[in-house]
Amino acid sequence: MNYERIKEKLEILADAAKYDVSCSSSGSKRANKNGGLGNSNGTGICHSYTEDGRCVSLLKILLTNHCIFDCAYCVTRKSNDIKRAAFTVQEVVDLTINFYRRNYIEGLFLSSGIFKNPDTTMERLIRVAKKLREEENFNGYIHLKSIPGASDELMKEAGLYADRLSVNIEIPTKEGLKLLAPDKDHKDFIQPMKAVKSNIEIYQSEKRLIKNTPIYAPAGQSTQMIVGATGESDKDIMYSAHFFYEKFKMKRVYYSGYIPVADDKRLPSIGTAVPVIRENRLYQTDWLLRFYGFNIKELLNEDQPNLDMDIDPKLSWALRNLHLFPLDINRCSKEMLSRIPGVGMKSVRKIINARRYRKLNWEHLKKIGIALNRSRYFITCDSTYFEKKDLTPLQLKNKILQESSSKYSTHLNNQLTLFHDFSI
Template sequence: MRKAIIDKLTILAESAKYDVSCASSGSTRQNNSQGIGSANRWGICHSFTEDGRCVALLKIMLTNFCMYDCAYCINRRSNDIERATFSPRELAKLTIEFYRRNYIEGLFLSSGVIKNADHTMEKMLQVVKLLRIEHHYHGYIHMKTIPGASPELIYQAGLYADRLSINLEIPTEDNLKQLAPEKDHQSVYKPMHFIQQYALESKEERKKHRHAPRFAPAGQSTQLIVGATDETDRDILNLTSILYKRPTMKRVYYSGFVPVNEYDKRLPIVNEVPRKREHRLYQADWLLRFYQFNVHEIVNENYPTLDLDLDPKLSWALRHPHLFPVDVNRASYEQILRVPGIGVKSARMIVAARRHSALTVNALKQIGIVMKRAQYFITCRDKLGTTVQEFTPEKVRLALTTRTLSSETLPAQFSLHF
């Protein structure tokens, strides 16, 4: 591989690492005898960057030149950093070479904005078309959509890419204007609407015509920066809840603010990236998507921020001790799903297993529930120990957040099951 290409790869892969809105495919794209690669909905290989971020695919920018001067972005036009640009043909060839060497199984393509949104989208679209048409590549492609791009280019992108994404970045319009005066949320929401419209039209068309083209079969995603501005977790999750009401929105990603431009006085001074807050937001996100929680149950006026010491599900349970303990042999699936330490798969297995016999502690352990947390919130055929109401939420919290506890602090039942 030529040194010039390696140098570009080094610069543009580094520039792309702060965009976390990529993951496993969620898309099936079957290969045929005339092409290479394939994508399936169970996902693809993941790797990890030096700072611990999970990265799927070849994560690369077409260029890190950018016409915008966003305070939070390493690629802002006023930064004195190394710049590079791939030609569409160079990047398509690089992707194929990496795939054939078994380095990657797909592509995550992003770019700085050069000249204008449509010019940038056209260049990115050339890369994807070269891969699909000239190289007959059937692997997974996630392509970023440029804010303000025309509907025609978005439609073409969706015919070739498996997933499209466009980042809101800052959760509220006012704060976005402070850090990125040249941007607005409307230029993001419009492409989001176009992606949704084309995807739904494609779905309806395929009901009538089996071989009609699919549009972005893995849906769309977006990313929010956490900690660069003063939004509370309540503000962020309320926005997330609204976004998930869009039928094609598959994932909202949360990126802890990284102070890459510490000289900009508009940005907060942080000693470390708010990883724990980012983690709690992802856990709350799962409660919204898979655990049938309403956003107001997780965060509200009384609890606008997530508890950093407890996962959101456990925090909610401790605020509602009157709903527990839950009898796993009689409670509904929905009630069991809300027990700390019981996941979606475990809840389904409990409902299925109890049809044959009453569940015991050993049976629950075999199913895989986390007894360390669940024991305070359930009852079964056996005696489990002290429930949250008997032990009080405060003591349960202390027990689950303190690593070393004296036996004098806890009843015998707790020390036995901890």
């Protein structure tokens, strides 16, 4: 084996894979069997942190950065003058096993540029996973990127070896995709998603009847959207995400801010990367839709097409609906508790459990851990005291922002003081 050449390939193809953020392994449980190597449990990997504080990671690479397409937003597009490389199937298998034995990784995330055609590329990815499972007896996590346009038969086979499959929708709207990737067809992204969803349902149904039915993509499927490459609004992005959650039962939709990689008139100019805060607000909105019971139209609509970058989307919604507040923390429903700014779902469960035994006051709420710097403007408890005092939404927003800024400054000064004392 030419180790210098392998190292060079690894540098090129690992760097090219960094633009793909849809690589969490949550949801999969694959036990070690027959004295094999590793296992995959329900914790996330790729430099994620588990509940007990462990940082876990995976080998995240492209099979190749050669590509037959010329998508304007992609660093591996065929017209881009970059170093090209390609791994063989065996090289990826060897790297995965060697890195795992050295405790560098706990799994593999494998994607690829599309060479020759989608089926050829997808077949190569499947061969890697199949070799790892059947020849190396590898039971760790494997995430394969499904290639747009790949056949249903290949998608069916891929799910028998991979824990998770994903097809990146790339651009949230059909119009944006047509503008920036005219060689691609939107339906080529949709078809693999349909195949995976159908196969998951079939195998789950058979598993209930026949225990030895093989598992199929136990961690489900995910997708990713590039944010800011075209002029889509936050409403466009989140309505697309909502569609994929509802239609294809996605485990996750990921949002990746566009990083300028080309001087193209169709794209934002070089040096105008999407602010990280926009990604953050989209993820917060995604969380509210999935776990807090919000309807998409409550958060984004024709009157509110974009998220407020200054405040989180739950606070933004509350300020637009002040007529629903204040809420009595000791009486209101679980649904309304979850809509109070500064109150997370863990706190909701604690409040519901605690108020069975006594009326809660401000001190109790502070111990429970809710963010009183925001929530106190929207609630009452075992007291008639209410902070809003007929403030307008704008006045209330500015007051909360001012207090948050002051609290941050105090925290920063305390940290600097501690650092100074330590230095002395």
